[in-house]
Amino acid sequence: MVPIFFYVACAVAAAGVALLLLPHGRGKRVGASVLGLAGLAWILVEIVGSVAPNAGELQPLGIVLLCGIVSIASAVRVITHHRPVFCALYFVLVVVSSAAIFVLLAAEFIAFALIIVYAGAILITYLFVLMLAQQSPAEIGSEDAVDYDRIPREPASAVMAGFVLIAVIGGSVFTVHDSSGTAALEQARSVRQGWRDLSLMPSLLLEQARRTDSTVTAMVRRPDGLFVTPQADHSAIVSVERTGKASPSDLTLPPSLLPDNTTRVGIALVTRFPVSLELAGVILLMAMLGAVVLARKQTDLAEDERRSIAGLSKLMDDPTPGASR
């Protein structure tokens, strides 16, 4: 089935964005915003209609839709606003509203890391540079911004290219196969992976085992070399030593003791991707050095000045006492 309505919705949204990009008066801008929002809502309705949600999922879905509309509307504002500082502030709104979606997608750490790094650090850097490179208000004129902020470059073709991309990506939603059969398998694999991650962190595992049974003193390896044997019902069996008992005995850990989302990210970072983590540090260091080198004021010094900065005497004139003798 070809999702004709979805493509029409894409075209409506594209027309709205294209009209918003062109510089004109307030009345036309309101009309273009309404057109763009209607297209956006239509796209989302088509997507939701294609998957037919249950009644139980409607409430979280509503929050995702709301945050999505806010973030996309402010993203459009980022690319259409004539004042760069407002663009940066609207970008903060994009980051915050997509952080809400991240929280609903069980990525709490990513959500707050994005807010801190994007809204807190990167955006402040952008604002600093905007202030540094701003032309004075007298040049700009009291009301409107400079030309290169007001008049876009080839808006029609850019919007067309962009929304053809959207139509292709979004159209794939209507052709995907139902994956509900594999979801349970995938969940079992994920739970096993969770227990195995915990097994790589023996002290964390001991802490979790103590929550079940406070007499536990130490963990003992299972015959297969790991500390944990996952079970089919998402629980797991561990071997533990208890106070006052000579030989190790078995203990069943309930699924509620699986690591939470943030802990899983941390364990994955240090056990599965340690080299990438180090490389990320190297990239940041290089970027810092590069920025320092680039942003330094470049001045040409004469040879004598360079020598005097380095603490050496001048080359030619002003001979040393030893030479005059």
Place this chain on the structure above:
Amino acid sequence: MNDALASGFTIASNAQLSVALMISALLFTIGLVGFLCRRNMIIMFLCTELMFQGAALAMVAFARMHMDVSGQVFVIFILTVAAAEAALALALVVLLYRRRETLSAEVWSQLGES
């Protein structure tokens, strides 16, 4: 039994994932359109951050779909690259602005004449 699991281990709702992926695609596209249209160099780089945001949303949605955290770890690396890119790009913009006293990207369309 499912109630006892942490939220990352439960099976995600298909509708939520589809909507999140659509939003990520829209964010990416809007960033792309902005990068092509805007003529202010700083805003052009801001639009690349918008594209990063869309990519990060797609990563997290797929990580949720497969109940695996590798996608979230990848977002941390995207964040690193975005921070590095912002630092270098803004240093370059400051450098270019000192030369020509304007932020317009079109002044630099001919690289031959310094």
